[in-house]
Amino acid sequence: MVSRRFILKSAVAGAAALAFPLYRSGRLEAKPSVATFENTLPIPSLLEGRMENGQRIFDLSLQRGRHEFFSGVETPSAGINGDYLGPVLRMRRGDRVRFNVTNNMSEDSTLHWHGVHLPAKMDGGPHQVIKPGGTWKPEFEIRQPASTQWYHSHMFHRTGVQVYYGLAGLFYIDDDESDALGLPSDYGVDDIPLVLQDRAFNRDGSFSYLRSMPERMNGMRGDVMLVNGAPFPTHDVASRRMRLRLLNGSNARIYNLKFSDGRAMRQIASDGGLLEKPVTLRSLRLSPGERAEVIVEFSPGDAVVLQHEPLPQRRRRRGMMMGMMMMGGGDDQPFEIMRFTAKRPARAKGDVPEHLVKVRSWNPAAAAKTRKMVLDMRMGPAMMSGNGFTINGKAMDMKRIDEKIRLGDVEIWEIRNDSPMPHPFHIHDIQFRILDRDGQHPPLNERGLKDTVLVESGETVRVITQFEDYADPKNPYMFHCHILEHEDGGMMGQFVVV
Ligand SMILES: [Cu+2]
Numbered sequence: 001m002v003s004r005r006f007i008l009k010s011a012v013a014g015a016a017a018l019a020f021p022l023y024r025s026g027r028l029e030a031k032p033s034v035a036t037f038e039n040t041l042p043i044p045s046l047l048e049g050r051m052e053n054g055q056r057i058f059d060l061s062l063q064r065g066r067h068e069f070f071s072g073v074e075t076p077s078a079g080i081n082g083d084y085l086g087p088v089l090r091m092r093r094g095d096r097v098r099f100n101v102t103n104n105m106s107e108d109s110t111l112h113w114h115g116v117h118l119p120a121k122m123d124g125g126p127h128q129v130i131k132p133g134g135t136w137k138p139e140f141e142i143r144q145p146a147s148t149q150w151y152h153s154h155m156f157h158r159t160g161v162q163v164y165y166g167l168a169g170l171f172y173i174d175d176d177e178s179d180a181l182g183l184p185s186d187y188g189v190d191d192i193p194l195v196l197q198d199r200a201f202n203r204d205g206s207f208s209y210l211r212s213m214p215e216r217m218n219g220m221r222g223d224v225m226l227v228n229g230a231p232f233p234t235h236d237v238a239s240r241r242m243r244l245r246l247l248n249g250s251n252a253r254i255y256n257l258k259f260s261d262g263r264a265m266r267q268i269a270s271d272g273g274l275l276e277k278p279v280t281l282r283s284l285r286l287s288p289g290e291r292a293e294v295i296v297e298f299s300p301g302d303a304v305v306l307q308h309e310p311l312p313q314r315r316r317r318r319g320m321m322m323g324m325m326m327m328g329g330g331d332d333q334p335f336e337i338m339r340f341t342a343k344r345p346a347r348a349k350g351d352v353p354e355h356l357v358k359v360r361s362w363n364p365a366a367a368a369k370t371r372k373m374v375l376d377m378r379m380g381p382a383m384m385s386g387n388g389f390t391i392n393g394k395a396m397d398m399k400r401i402d403e404k405i406r407l408g409d410v411e412i413w414e415i416r417n418d419s420p421m422p423h424p425f426h427i428h429d430i431q432f433r434i435l436d437r438d439g440q441h442p443p444l445n446e447r448g449l450k451d452t453v454l455v456e457s458g459e460t461v462r463v464i465t466q467f468e469d470y471a472d473p474k475n476p477y478m479f480h481c482h483i484l485e486h487e488d489g490g491m492m493g494q495f496v497v498v
Pocket residue numbers: 422423424481482483486487491
């Protein structure tokens with residue numbers, strides 16, 4: 001790990017040859033700073049559960065801990081079966097799974113299975129609270145294709161802080177169809193997870209969370225990039241062809257990912273699983289909650305940096321006050337995230353097939369209904385009271401069911417963003433297809449299954465899906481913005497399937 005340093009000077013000196021670190025802004029002054037690329041990328045442990053009476057069982061503990069992000073500095077943190085983040089849970093389509101989730105913390109929490117199709121009672125949303133000392137035992141069947149899902153706290157008004165401290169992890173689903181393609185799939189060798197999170201630290205090494213109004217407005221961003229929990233790490237690749245499973249596990253930051261030498265990535269999967277065919281990209285936009293799997297080729301001797309390159313932002317003009325509040329919140333600074341080296345990479349076998357899978361789709365003519373969702377933000381007292389973020393003019397109310405959906409219906413959701421900043425919109429239980437963005441076809445890499453879609457300021461995005469299998473008039477699912485401070489601030493609603 002990196003040595004303890006409290007002056008910005010050394011960070012700048014250490015990074016001078018390395019283009020543009022995130023903390024160039026100087027916000028790290030007088031805080032523990034990091035020398036870029038000195039840390040080795042941690043690979044989370046893999047948990048495949050144990051079989052009992054035909055069920056695959058996972059034992060999970062939500063716990064507080066102290067994690068050494070910076071050498072010699074302990075940061076109070078939280079994790080699942082560890083002190084920061086959780087293991088990668090691995091299971092197969094068709095599995096009957098059960099999770100014994102014990103809350104070993106001193107505050108209420110929940111654990112939500114993001115992207116997973118399941119009964120509402122098993123979803124781990126704000127209604128499935130696990131009290132301190134309690135154990136929650138959801139069980140369901142895996143009924144969806146191979147994909148990279150994830151799990152995280154979804155505690156009402158506390159999701160942002162609990163995820164920030166570390167309550168999140170990955171959830172892999174495998175299936176026969178995906179196994180047959182010969183994609184890199186040796187966990188931790190040529191198939192590695194990359195959980196991207198930006199964090200802000202105080203001088204004493206503790207997390208700095210929501211200390212200002214702009215942080216509440218824009219969502220919580222930080223100036224230290226963590227990948228799988230390590231600041232600005234390096235990974236020496238084991239193979240010339242690597243599969244990177246990217247999760248934007250940040251509370252609020254949107255990344256436009258790119259390699260420093262401009263090399264291509266082939267995206268093979270989006271939130272809900274494999275695409276029909278690989279899509280070659282020079283840059284990849286990933287908003288909070290979204291996943292992408294990419295194949296990247298390396299040559300012996302490579303040293304290449306994964307970085308963020310800002311995209312031009314669409315922004316509706318909404319008055320002086322709003323404009324002032326948004327200042328400094330934009331993703332307008334380029335910065336580095338991690339480095340890949342290829343010292344002795346093994347030769348890769350075969351190649352990535354040109355055709356991957358048939359992706360499920362729905363005909364808009366079959367839609368029973370178009371539901372409109374208008375995302376907005378309010379200033380003033382509403383914002384101060386933590387209810388400034390709305391969907392269809394309403395802030396989240398646990399006691400109000402916003403939408404009733406008939407079991408089996410195909411529906412179009414038309415999501416319009418009337419606010420001055422982008423919002424990643426997430427729907428629980430289902431995977432959808434994006435029909436259009438402002439009437440235009442979505443880009444090629446957004447033509448697979450998705451559960452989270454970024455809606456730009458002023459933009460209207462239409463998605464189509466079907467609500468199948470699980471009806472329950474009492475227990476709702478959530479839909480919400482995946483900027484966690486917006487979700488906590490009210491930009492969330494509830495639906496039941498009946
Ligand atoms: Cu939002």
